[in-house]
Amino acid sequence: MGLPNGSELELFDNPAPERDYEIVHTAHEFTSVCPVTGHPDFGTLTFTYVPDAVCVELKSMKLWLQSFRNEGVFYEAAVNHMCDVLSEKLGPRRLEVRGEFSVRGGMSTVVIARHPTK
Amino acid sequence: MGLPNGSELELFDNPAPERDYEIVHTAHEFTSVCPVTGHPDFGTLTFTYVPDAVCVELKSMKLWLQSFRNEGVFYEAAVNHMCDVLSEKLGPRRLEVRGEFSVRGGMSTVVIARHPTK
Amino acid sequence: MGLPNGSELELFDNPAPERDYEIVHTAHEFTSVCPVTGHPDFGTLTFTYVPDAVCVELKSMKLWLQSFRNEGVFYEAAVNHMCDVLSEKLGPRRLEVRGEFSVRGGMSTVVIARHPTK
Amino acid sequence: MGLPNGSELELFDNPAPERDYEIVHTAHEFTSVCPVTGHPDFGTLTFTYVPDAVCVELKSMKLWLQSFRNEGVFYEAAVNHMCDVLSEKLGPRRLEVRGEFSVRGGMSTVVIARHPTK
Amino acid sequence: MGLPNGSELELFDNPAPERDYEIVHTAHEFTSVCPVTGHPDFGTLTFTYVPDAVCVELKSMKLWLQSFRNEGVFYEAAVNHMCDVLSEKLGPRRLEVRGEFSVRGGMSTVVIARHPTK
Amino acid sequence: MGLPNGSELELFDNPAPERDYEIVHTAHEFTSVCPVTGHPDFGTLTFTYVPDAVCVELKSMKLWLQSFRNEGVFYEAAVNHMCDVLSEKLGPRRLEVRGEFSVRGGMSTVVIARHPTK
Amino acid sequence: MGLPNGSELELFDNPAPERDYEIVHTAHEFTSVCPVTGHPDFGTLTFTYVPDAVCVELKSMKLWLQSFRNEGVFYEAAVNHMCDVLSEKLGPRRLEVRGEFSVRGGMSTVVIARHPTK
Amino acid sequence: MGLPNGSELELFDNPAPERDYEIVHTAHEFTSVCPVTGHPDFGTLTFTYVPDAVCVELKSMKLWLQSFRNEGVFYEAAVNHMCDVLSEKLGPRRLEVRGEFSVRGGMSTVVIARHPTK
Amino acid sequence: MGLPNGSELELFDNPAPERDYEIVHTAHEFTSVCPVTGHPDFGTLTFTYVPDAVCVELKSMKLWLQSFRNEGVFYEAAVNHMCDVLSEKLGPRRLEVRGEFSVRGGMSTVVIARHPTK
Amino acid sequence: MGLPNGSELELFDNPAPERDYEIVHTAHEFTSVCPVTGHPDFGTLTFTYVPDAVCVELKSMKLWLQSFRNEGVFYEAAVNHMCDVLSEKLGPRRLEVRGEFSVRGGMSTVVIARHPTK
Numbered sequence A, B, C, D, E, F, G, H, I, J: 001m002g003l004p005n006g007s008e009l010e011l012f013d014n015p016a017p018e019r020d021y022e023i024v025h026t027a028h029e030f031t032s033v034c035p036v037t038g039h040p041d042f043g044t045l046t047f048t049y050v051p052d053a054v055c056v057e058l059k060s061m062k063l064w065l066q067s068f069r070n071e072g073v074f075y076e077a078a079v080n081h082m083c084d085v086l087s088e089k090l091g092p093r094r095l096e097v098r099g100e101f102s103v104r105g106g107m108s109t110v111v112i113a114r115h116p117t118k
Helices: A058-066 A075-090 B058-066 B075-090 C058-066 C075-090 D058-066 D075-090 E058-066 E075-090 F058-066 F075-090 G058-066 G075-090 H058-066 H075-090 I058-066 I075-090 J058-066 J075-090
Strands: A011-013 A022-033 A040-050 A054-056 A094-104 A107-115 B011-013 B022-033 B040-050 B054-056 B094-104 B107-115 C011-013 C022-033 C040-050 C054-056 C094-104 C107-115 D011-013 D022-033 D040-050 D054-056 D094-104 D107-115 E011-013 E022-033 E040-050 E054-056 E094-104 E107-115 F011-013 F022-033 F040-050 F054-056 F094-104 F107-115 G011-013 G022-033 G040-050 G054-056 G094-104 G107-115 H011-013 H022-033 H040-050 H054-056 H094-104 H107-115 I011-013 I022-033 I040-050 I054-056 I094-104 I107-115 J011-013 J022-033 J040-050 J054-056 J094-104 J107-115
Touching (some): A022 A058, A040 H022, A054 A058, B022 B058, B022 C022, B040 B075, B040 C022, B054 B058, B054 B075, C022 C058, C040 C075, C054 C058, C054 C075, C058 D107, C075 C107, C107 H058, D022 D058, D022 E022, D040 E022, D054 D058, D054 D075, E022 E058, E054 E058, E075 E094, E075 E107, F022 F058, F040 F075, F054 F075, F075 F094, F075 F107, F107 J058, G022 G058, G040 G075, G054 G075, G075 G094, H040 H075, H054 H058, H107 I058, I022 J040, I040 J022, I054 I058, I054 I075, J022 J058, J054 J058, J054 J075, J075 J094, J075 J107
Antiparallel strands (some): A011 A054, A022 A040, A022 J107, A040 A094, A094 A107, B022 B040, B040 B094, B107 E022, C022 C040, C040 C094, D011 D054, D022 D040, D022 G107, D040 D094, E011 E054, E022 E040, E107 F022, F022 F040, F094 F107, F107 J022, G011 G054, G022 G040, H011 H054, H022 H040, H040 H094, I022 I040, I040 I094, I094 I107, J022 J040, J040 J094
């Protein structure tokens, strides 16, 4: 799949690896393009994870998300792709990616993927 | 039962069948007709499911819901019918249909059906 | 124009014609059909008026608004038509019709007409 | 008209007659009966006035409003009647009575009367 | 106990008895009378149940609740009485009655009863 | 400890002792005095309990809470004291006392005690 | 009248007397006592003024308002008294005192006094 | 200026030119690019106008706004440009363009332009 | 007065000087220090202006506001000082500075200055 | 690590050590400095704990949090450091520290640490 592969993501050492704790990053301004109509899609993405050896640096995460701006992608594929990339890069103890997409034709959509699948 | 049978529903392959994940579609503009009085009813329908082999295409879902517009149907029957149709078409790992209907005579109603019944 | 002409509207005598006072009726469940796409439109209509000799009976107003359910009409035309019909039927000292229509393609619309135009 | 005539209303001397100032009483729990269907109606009533020689005592006002509980009355008539009774009893420099009534058949209603009519 | 015994409640056959599903009716305009002071009480009642053989018809439920209008009853007794009546009439698989009553003397009260007691 | 001992609390027989059900009283207007600075404190207290043989009468509860008005007491001590008094007086099957206190120096505080400690 | 006369109010020089500008202080935790029932009353007081030569120091204002804690006073009298005291002490170009008092018997009250009366 | 010139805007005849009435279109999903940093900007645009001979067709307006997606433009310039284009295309009796832009560095910005300048 | 004099403020040419239009910048994260207690103060500042020849660049404005972080200053002085600095630097057709400061001792404060004083 | 070590924290004896109960302190006005950019960060910190032998005194906690004002620290490090300091000082039965930080570049962050790690 040709979606942004997260090469720009930067990591830093987890400052408290002895403890299971949660980090939640919410990106309020996600936008991509509908692969069928070519019209822009908008949404809010929330990433919740328990770090193991490393954490993701916030600014690099913003840049990765911005790189979807002109990509054509379905909601279900985008959220699962992000879950795959972050699982591989971060090796987190737990991860959830939640995408809330805005109204289209009177309907709104949420997609939620978790790693590992419980 | 003569309610819309979902023949217009279109499916696409689940992009991440190896993972249990949730998809939530919320239709904010559902309307049907009260079978007793003939007056219109209004509500919000929320469909939450874990896909197995296939997902439902959003626009076809909108068309199916619009086809209830001039149908006379009770709340309880409508929600259970939708749960039956989607269970059969999607073969989901889990499904919940939630209908929230607007105030009538100072009372509002919610109906929630799940497949499989747990 | 072939839009519902309000023949079902019933009137009753203004109980306080010696006083300028305001009556506001808000219909939360208006729906009609887009004349271009054939898809349903939804909105909230608010009628504010100062009665002169007569007031409009609430239930007959509901029936009139329900009769737009399967009519194809643009927002701008619907609101102006309602303003024309009520002005003629009620002869109000003042009237405002405000239609707030739900999101289509990421955009929502409000149309506000007044009689007499000030 | 046989609506409650306010005989239970008690007055007290305005503590600051040298000043134009506003008093606003909001009754959140008004209920009466629809004269057509016999079903109960519910609403919130807001009384805003500038006192002249006297003010209305709050508890007696509550009792007066409670005496509408089993009266059959239209919204428009109730609000205008209250405006008449309070204008006569209080002789206020200004008075507004605002009734906001709950949803019936998908429609809600507000009625606003003022004394003197401006 | 002399509280309204629900003789006006009408039932209809459960359209999906093969499934455990929830029905929630919320009555926003409940009113009764305080048995001590004689002043009116106001509240919102929410009935959540899993039907077995029968469901309760909505309009008959409204009429039953309206019949408490001039009854003197304590909050705790009213909610438990309703739970008893509906348990007997409906034979539900599960039932919860929740009453939320408005502020008196700076205090508000909620009472929640379930059948069967778990 | 010299805090108000609840001698004014009145009890009445539980109308449904055969059932475990919840009663929630929320006092929105609690005030006491800071024992260090002498300045008033303000908060909302919520009492949730499952009654056994008796329930607490609402007006007597209000009077008990009002008797803290000029007492100097720390938040933690007040909530635990109330939990002790009500446990002894009511012998409830379960009890929770929750105190939410307003902002002091940019910080707000909540204290929650339960009986029995689970 | 024996209400707190504001002797504790402290003033400081207006830092910008060449300009008409507004200062708004809102006291969220006002409490006094009902002169009839002896029960506590609660409210929010908002003071809006355009200073002339002097401004009021915030902490001294808090102490003045706290001194009403055990005073018996009607809403209308309290707000007008505060307007009188501040007008005399501050000699403001404009002043408004707004008191919003909490629900009693299902009714809430607002009183608004201005100096000079316009 | 090289900003999108509105060539895609389509017009239709005003259905009620005899009356001054308002049309309000709100675009919730506007995005462009910061000309300095190259990072995306997001905002909500509200267009309020009184039509004269013509109205703007909603879908063409959406397409025009989408064409700003990859344009580098300052907030102040974007809003004024839109006001210029619509004034010329529509010849409205009155027009207001309001842009509300999201938080950057802890600061949010609103720009409001009107035609004619009053 | 030794408060930050705005030397870091950068200006750019007004892109539409032929039109009176409004720019509103809201800084949600203002903090300074109380000159009496040394404790930090927090607030939201809103700047509304009609530009003449020049506009203020947003990032330089943020830096100016950040330079108040460790300054001891009263609310009234801070808002008037900002109004003076911006009036001199921008020469705006109209300017309003509004500071909303957080709760201290149960009281919150707003200060609003305008240029020119109307 | 050189972050504020909590030497100013004062403790008092737990008034109810026989009971497991929760204390929640929320600091609405936390600010520190980004160690990379030097710009201020803002957030809300919530401390939830079950005390054992001692509780933390509220004013000393405020002073400790204020001492982060000019410290450069990452969100993840700050929350874990606070969890370490409070665990050591209070020896609580349970502790959770939750930091909610404001939007930067369109993204907000929450970090939640618990002791003991469950």
